[in-house]
Amino acid sequence: MKINLSTAGQSVAPFLVIGSGIAGLYTALKLAEIDAVTLITKDTLEESNTSYAQGGIAVALSPADSPELHYTDTIQAGAGLCLPPAVAALVHEGPERVQELITWGVPFDAEAGTLLMTREAAHSYPRVLHADGDATGREITKILAQRVLAHPQITVKENHYAVALLTGEGGCYGALVLAENGIQTSLLAEATVLTTGGCGQIFTDTTNPAVATGDGLALAFLAGAPLADLEFVQFHPTALHLDGAPCFLITEAVRGEGGILRNQKGIRFMPSYHEQAELAPRDVVARSVWSEMAKTGADHVYLDLSLLSADLIKRRFPNIYETCLRYGLDITKAPIPVAPAAHYMMGGIAIDLHGRTALPRLFACGEVANPGVHGANRLASNSLLDGLVFGHRIFEYLKEHPRTSPALPPELTAVFPTETNPENLTADRLALKELASTHLGIIRRAEDLQNAQRLLVPLTPEAPRALSRPYLELQNMRLLVRLMLNAALARQESRGSHFRVDYPEPDPAWTKRIVLSAAGIDSIPADQPFTWPW
Ligand SMILES: Cc1cc2nc3c(=O)[nH]c(=O)nc-3n(C[C@H](O)[C@H](O)[C@H](O)COP(=O)(O)OP(=O)(O)OC[C@H]3O[C@@H](n4cnc5c(N)ncnc54)[C@H](O)[C@@H]3O)c2cc1C
Numbered sequence: 001m002k003i004n005l006s007t008a009g010q011s012v013a014p015f016l017v018i019g020s021g022i023a024g025l026y027t028a029l030k031l032a033e034i035d036a037v038t039l040i041t042k043d044t045l046e047e048s049n050t051s052y053a054q055g056g057i058a059v060a061l062s063p064a065d066s067p068e069l070h071y072t073d074t075i076q077a078g079a080g081l082c083l084p085p086a087v088a089a090l091v092h093e094g095p096e097r098v099q100e101l102i103t104w105g106v107p108f109d110a111e112a113g114t115l116l117m118t119r120e121a122a123h124s125y126p127r128v129l130h131a132d133g134d135a136t137g138r139e140i141t142k143i144l145a146q147r148v149l150a151h152p153q154i155t156v157k158e159n160h161y162a163v164a165l166l167t168g169e170g171g172c173y174g175a176l177v178l179a180e181n182g183i184q185t186s187l188l189a190e191a192t193v194l195t196t197g198g199c200g201q202i203f204t205d206t207t208n209p210a211v212a213t214g215d216g217l218a219l220a221f222l223a224g225a226p227l228a229d230l231e232f233v234q235f236h237p238t239a240l241h242l243d244g245a246p247c248f249l250i251t252e253a254v255r256g257e258g259g260i261l262r263n264q265k266g267i268r269f270m271p272s273y274h275e276q277a278e279l280a281p282r283d284v285v286a287r288s289v290w291s292e293m294a295k296t297g298a299d300h301v302y303l304d305l306s307l308l309s310a311d312l313i314k315r316r317f318p319n320i321y322e323t324c325l326r327y328g329l330d331i332t333k334a335p336i337p338v339a340p341a342a343h344y345m346m347g348g349i350a351i352d353l354h355g356r357t358a359l360p361r362l363f364a365c366g367e368v369a370n371p372g373v374h375g376a377n378r379l380a381s382n383s384l385l386d387g388l389v390f391g392h393r394i395f396e397y398l399k400e401h402p403r404t405s406p407a408l409p410p411e412l413t414a415v416f417p418t419e420t421n422p423e424n425l426t427a428d429r430l431a432l433k434e435l436a437s438t439h440l441g442i443i444r445r446a447e448d449l450q451n452a453q454r455l456l457v458p459l460t461p462e463a464p465r466a467l468s469r470p471y472l473e474l475q476n477m478r479l480l481v482r483l484m485l486n487a488a489l490a491r492q493e494s495r496g497s498h499f500r501v502d503y504p505e506p507d508p509a510w511t512k513r514i515v516l517s518a519a520g521i522d523s524i525p526a527d528q529p530f531t532w533p534w
Contacts, residue, residue, distance in 0.1 A: 001418040007408045013038050016174050016189035018162045021048035023366025023387030024195035025144035030395035032153035040160035043211050045145050049197050053137025054251035056130035058381035059094045065125045067091040077122045077281050078375020079496035080511050081526045086372040090389050097388035106143045120252045120380035122281040128381045134319045161469045164416040165223040168409030171360030176414040190403040198367040202477045203342035204437040207249040216368035218476035220349040222415040225357040226517035228370050229347030231487035231498045235442050237285040239341035241300035245327040247341050252380050258307040263292045283377045283497040286340045290442050302335035346374040350530045355394035360534040365390035376496020417475040419458045425470045436481050445501045449489040456482050487514045
């Protein structure tokens, strides 16, 4: 649906940041050094994927480690699709960004003044900093949110849902927003930064909280900014699989500390799949777990912690220990039933090395964006760092490039999807999630993808009965699933997290990235950065 809005009498803020995870909070704090920032978020300030991050933040801070080693690990995990200059920015600028968090008061775990670091899958060195054991995201969020709330240059609007971006001649001018009281308002800005996070909620089993519905991806796509690599969804191999318990993440750091994966017969299986066994890249471990489950018809395998002392488990993983205990499982005594779950979207809004999208004045960073750092498979604990590094790059760009204030177009356009007018939003959302999980999961095949496409043909746009967050989220998720199906069908090979039984091997001809835009489906060589004329 397209609506035109008059700008007469409207004021324009310098910066609008949409989202309050690590990317949004951090970018808002940096931009506030330049000028006033409005930060909106659809739930509370602290509700985000970031808040649930457990394992930590990967960064080469130890004297025996180096950004070069971190670079090599990231490129290897990315299975040929990482963009080298973006990875170089991540690993070389990461240490300074993390030092900034430390200066701001993020209490990373340390002993006798030395930061504690864990090794996670596919890292060649222990370089993952954590806070309060396995509550890293919560601790980072707490400090950043406190600073944002105390900052005189930042206005925070919680429970404000971005419905659509506002565009006109000259690019993006802010967003159409649904406030808590149901009132629609336009928030105009000279520069808009999307930091709306990922889309795990399109799957039935996911580690992501309810806010992760991929809104920003849909908003950007409909406003004219292309998306890239949407076929690459990371499935985490070990989410809690216990009757009555939520799909709670059991961080990779548990395997980093010595946790062993066993099948229903109690046999350790990872060494027969990969030389790095439990610490193989995530996509390998997730597919191996899936295979073991398929062989036995079981819906889970076990994570055995018997090599870890009860003291270490309680000290290092207090959050996991307490959560499992709440559901009747004492993990110091019994193995954890686990199964794979949708965890992270590697693809996202195509951005250049300054966080700029194809649409002038629209920037993006964090999980919603795709600078090319994760390729076909994200290296564990690289995403929190990604949000900081590219948030800082947006800040540097906007500091160096004075924002011109051209005459505001008299009218701006907002486009949002209105493909279905469901009687029952909850039932439709569930049906969509089941469709995505069945056809777009860890193992894919052309026939399934085509069947799902047929089931999701866009319906005739209808005027919505009333705009609400659940209604709009469902529309965005539906659009996104369709785009992901198109990308997954187009990539006729297996690489990283994308596995096709009908094309089970990687194909060098596919060392390229799939780009989706209003014009259709296209691709660019994997080593070519996105560049825009503005
Ligand atoms: C359980 C779990 C554990 C993880 N562990 C780790 C880890 O140990 N290390 C690591 O590096 N990564 C980890 N990740 C991944 C990492 O947490 C995320 O990729 C990262 O936090 C994303 O940050 P972000 O700021 O881009 O998005 P988010 O943190 O997801 O924030 C997005 C924000 O946008 C808001 N929003 C969304 N749509 C709208 C809208 N339409 N209007 C207004 N606001 C909107 C949301 O409410 C939210 O505030 C984990 C993820 C999960 C789910």
